[in-house]
Amino acid sequence: xxxxxxxxxxxxxxxxxxxxxxxxxxxxxxxxxxxxxxxxxxxxxxxxxxxxxxxxxxxxxxxxxxxxxxxxxxxxxxxxxxxxxxxxxxxxxxxxxxxxxxxxxxxxxxxx
Amino acid sequence: xxxxxxxxxxxxxxxxxxxxxxxxxxxxxxxxxxxxxxxxxxxxxxxxxxxxxxxxxxxxxxxxxxxxxxxxxxxxxxxxxxxxxxxxxxxxxxxxxxxxxxxxxxxxxxxxxxxxxxxxxxxxxxxxxxxxxxxxxxxxx
Numbered sequence: 168x169x170x171x172x173x174x175x176x177x178x179x180x181x182x183x184x185x186x187x188x189x190x191x192x193x194x195x196x197x198x199x200x201x202x203x204x205x206x207x208x209x210x211x212x213x214x215x216x217x218x219x220x221x222x223x224x225x226x227x228x229x230x231x232x233x234x235x236x237x238x239x240x241x242x243x244x245x246x247x248x249x250x251x252x253x254x255x256x257x258x259x260x261x262x263x264x265x266x267x268x269x270x271x272x273x274x275x276x277x278x279x
Numbered sequence: 280x281x282x283x284x285x286x287x288x289x290x291x292x293x294x295x296x297x298x299x300x301x302x303x304x305x306x307x308x309x310x311x312x313x314x315x316x317x318x319x320x321x322x323x324x325x326x327x328x329x330x331x332x333x334x335x336x337x338x339x340x341x342x343x344x345x346x347x348x349x350x351x352x353x354x355x356x357x358x359x360x361x362x363x364x365x366x367x368x369x370x371x372x373x374x375x376x377x378x379x380x381x382x383x384x385x386x387x388x389x390x391x392x393x394x395x396x397x398x399x400x401x402x403x404x405x406x407x408x409x410x411x412x413x414x415x416x417x418x419x420x
Contacts, residue, residue, distance in 0.1 A: 188294075188322060189322055189323075189326050189386075190290060190293075190294070219315065219318060221319060221322045221323065221326075221386065221389075222323060222385040222386035222388075222389055223326075223386070225385065226382075226385065229377050229378075232377060249419055250311065250312060250315040250419070252419070253393075253419035254319075254389055254393075256419070257373075257388065257389060257392045257393070258373055258385055258389070259373025259374055259375075260373075260377075263376070263377055
């Protein structure tokens, strides 16, 4: 897994390249939490280049999402491929995370 | 056709095993959905074995057989850890909000839903878990 970052105005985009597997999930969670503690309150997690997500990878989104909720911020997902989107659906999580097909759509249409 | 793979009970051995099996499945005509399901089953089931299967610090081998027949792949995982049926736990309540979700159970819930067949037996002091799926499943809706 490789995480790349960019800013779209005051929105922070974290792109996950490769696999968000059980081994890399802690690293992603801490990376996201570090930004949130430093003041990032609008976060897009971009799965456009993510090839694979396992259960702990999905769980790694929970604490950052709760933390953002607490500070009235927002975590939005973008670019889920059909296999990854299906996991969110099976887990009953698709309705709990706002998601958009692309980062551009998330920036433009997100409920910021 | 049956091919045998094995790994020691160390986390760093899991990724290479998944890559070897992915390579074989792709060569045998598995599509992206089948490869994803196989990887998820291997990762979730073996992570459980590595975390909870053993009391001692010794090395144990986890065996995986990959069989392909009649357009379907079957993975059989054999370990000599504690008797544990991963499919005996109740499915998690997926209607709960995030902060009320229990820690465990999501991985096995994914395996049960993505794979067509999930079986467990305790055989000769070993856990034997079998999962299977067609090589060319249709895309999820």
